Amino acid sequence: MFEIRVISNPADTDRVTTALREAFATGAVRHSYTRDRKRHIVYVTADHRPEPVAWPTPQQAYALAPSIISEIGWTADRARRHLNASDVDREYWLRKAALLDRMALDDETARLHTDVPVVALGAALRLLEIDCSGDGQYSGDPYWPEHPASVADPRGYVRQEYAAWAKHQ
Numbered sequence: 001m002f003e004i005r006v007i008s009n010p011a012d013t014d015r016v017t018t019a020l021r022e023a024f025a026t027g028a029v030r031h032s033y034t035r036d037r038k039r040h041i042v043y044v045t046a047d048h049r050p051e052p053v054a055w056p057t058p059q060q061a062y063a064l065a066p067s068i069i070s071e072i073g074w075t076a077d078r079a080r081r082h083l084n085a086s087d088v089d090r091e092y093w094l095r096k097a098a099l100l101d102r103m104a105l106d107d108e109t110a111r112l113h114t115d116v117p118v119v120a121l122g123a124a125l126r127l128l129e130i131d132c133s134g135d136g137q138y139s140g141d142p143y144w145p146e147h148p149a150s151v152a153d154p155r156g157y158v159r160q161e162y163a164a165w166a167k168h169q
Contacts, residue, residue: 001045001046002045002047003043003044003045003046004020004024004043004044004045004046005041005042006020006041006042007034007039007040007041007042008039008040009039010039010040013040013042016042017029017044020046024044024046024047024048024049025049026044026045027044027045027046028044029043030043052149053142053143055153055157056160057159058102058159060163061098061160061162061163061166062098062102062159062163062166063166064167064169068099068102068103068106071095071099072099075092075095075096075099079092090127090137091165093123093126093127093130094127094158094161094162095162096123097120097123097126097127097155097158097162098162100116100123100124101120101123101124101155101158101159103116104116104119104120120155121154121155124154124155124157125154127154127157127158128145128150128154128157131144131145131161132146139160139164139165141164142160143157143160145157
């Protein structure tokens with residue numbers, strides 16, 4: 001663990017702390033001013049980020065999942081009962097994103113060129129959006145929704161969250 005001290009213009013302080021959080025595992029951020037009170041001094045305790053952890057494989061994530069046909073029925077029924085999309089909960093989007101991910105994986109394995117991977121990505125992005133809203137229902141283990149790895153691979157994030165959700169069902 002180490003401490004970083006940065007002297008910056010007040011307008012740049014947020015960008016500096018964001019960049020430090022992206023580069024390191026950071027602790028609390030403390031602010032003070034230089035003697036002339038024109039610049040900020042930012043103190044951050046930091047450590048190197050742990051090595052990246054791999055996403056669960058599809059086999060691991062969907063080991064406890066019902067059949068694709070069963071999940072299609074569940075999502076269709078839930079969508080029918082909640083015609084207003086704002087009424088559906090996180091479970092709906094998680095299961096829908098997982099269903100579409102499984103279908104996309106099947107298409108990719110069969111080397112079919114369909115739009116299912118694009119639709120799966122859209123559902124995964126919707127789940128990330130819901131989880132980023134701060135409702136706190138996501139597992140975040142190992143990656144929370146705002147993590148760069150989650151943003152880079154939303155379908156991997158779906159597998160992580162589905163695996164955690166399925167363990168508790």
